[in-house]
Amino acid sequence: MLKHIKNTKLKKKDIYLCEECIEVFRAMADKTRQAIIFVFAAKKEICVNDIAENFTLSRPTISHHLNIMKRAKVLNTRKEGKEVYYSINKSYIKGLLTSMLDSIDSCC
Amino acid sequence: MLKHIKNTKLKKKDIYLCEECIEVFRAMADKTRQAIIFVFAAKKEICVNDIAENFTLSRPTISHHLNIMKRAKVLNTRKEGKEVYYSINKSYIKGLLTSMLDSIDSCC
DNA sequence: GCCTAAATTTGAAAGTCTTGAAAATAAATT
DNA sequence: AATTTATTTTCAAGACTTTCAAATTTAGGC
Numbered sequence: 001m002l003k004h005i006k007n008t009k010l011k012k013k014d015i016y017l018c019e020e021c022i023e024v025f026r027a028m029a030d031k032t033r034q035a036i037i038f039v040f041a042a043k044k045e046i047c048v049n050d051i052a053e054n055f056t057l058s059r060p061t062i063s064h065h066l067n068i069m070k071r072a073k074v075l076n077t078r079k080e081g082k083e084v085y086y087s088i089n090k091s092y093i094k095g096l097l098t099s100m101l102d103s104i105d106s107c108c
Numbered sequence: 109m110l111k112h113i114k115n116t117k118l119k120k121k122d123i124y125l126c127e128e129c130i131e132v133f134r135a136m137a138d139k140t141r142q143a144i145i146f147v148f149a150a151k152k153e154i155c156v157n158d159i160a161e162n163f164t165l166s167r168p169t170i171s172h173h174l175n176i177m178k179r180a181k182v183l184n185t186r187k188e189g190k191e192v193y194y195s196i197n198k199s200y201i202k203g204l205l206t207s208m209l210d211s212i213d214s215c216c
Numbered sequence: 217g218c219c220t221a222a223a224t225t226t227g228a229a230a231g232t233c234t235t236g237a238a239a240a241t242a243a244a245t246t
Numbered sequence: 247a248a249t250t251t252a253t254t255t256t257c258a259a260g261a262c263t264t265t266c267a268a269a270t271t272t273a274g275g276c
Binding site: 035 | 112113122126130136140142149161198205209
């Protein structure tokens with residue numbers, strides 16, 4: 001991480017926050033994944049099949065996108081029998097957005 | 109945009125906001141660009157050369173990254189003679205983060 | 217234990233992004 | 247007008263992402 005920067009005075013804490021943000025930005029920087037997020041506006045908890053029905057994409061593709069957002073902590077999962085239910089990790093996203101707003105005020 | 113979604117009730121306004129967010133997320137979802145942003149914590153306005161001096165990357169590469177962030181409205185530019193000065197578009201970023209926080213509360 | 221259904225993993229093709237070298241542009245200086 | 251300096255554009259190579267088909271795993275029903 002930060003491999004291209006020459007001499008930085010950055011603290012480990014800042015670098016970790018930065019990595020966390022990159023993972024979330026990556027998770028959100030895609031048309032399909034934004035579209036998936038819109039599905040959650042209508043229904044709070046959804047399984048892969050239910051999401052796939054709203055899309056022209058294959059199930060493995062939807063599963064892959066959900067996994068990217070899960071790894072970034074943008075989505076939560078809950079297993080119930082054969083189904084895996086996904087939901088938005090509202091508190092995590094809100095916390096991160098709030099930290100970003102604070103950082104902009106304090107350091108820029 | 110939203111080409112993979114089957115039947116959506118989304119309004120044009122929401123789709124435009126979504127596209128705007130994707131552009132900003134894309135602009136921020138990169139190690140090098142995040143590292144560039146850290147340079148602005150120390151110095152408010154910087155030209156390409158000054159940024160390039162802090163990095164092991166070539167000038168065209170730095171210029172390319174700055175351009176991506178400029179297109180996403182994350183950075184502002186000001187030309188002074190030969191130099192182009194870049195700075196963070198604080199008000200735009202704050203506005204967008206605030207809109208996102210509002211959306212999370214109202215629709216999720 | 218075998219079958220079905222839901223989800224994930226694997227592997228490969230197509231597409232996008234990052235990068236630097238070289239060429240081009242833009243502005244100041246001699 | 248030629249030169250130098252700062253930045254951008256163009257082009258091509260390499261790395262990473264998206265996507266689907268096929269195979270695999272996981273859980274429930276017969």
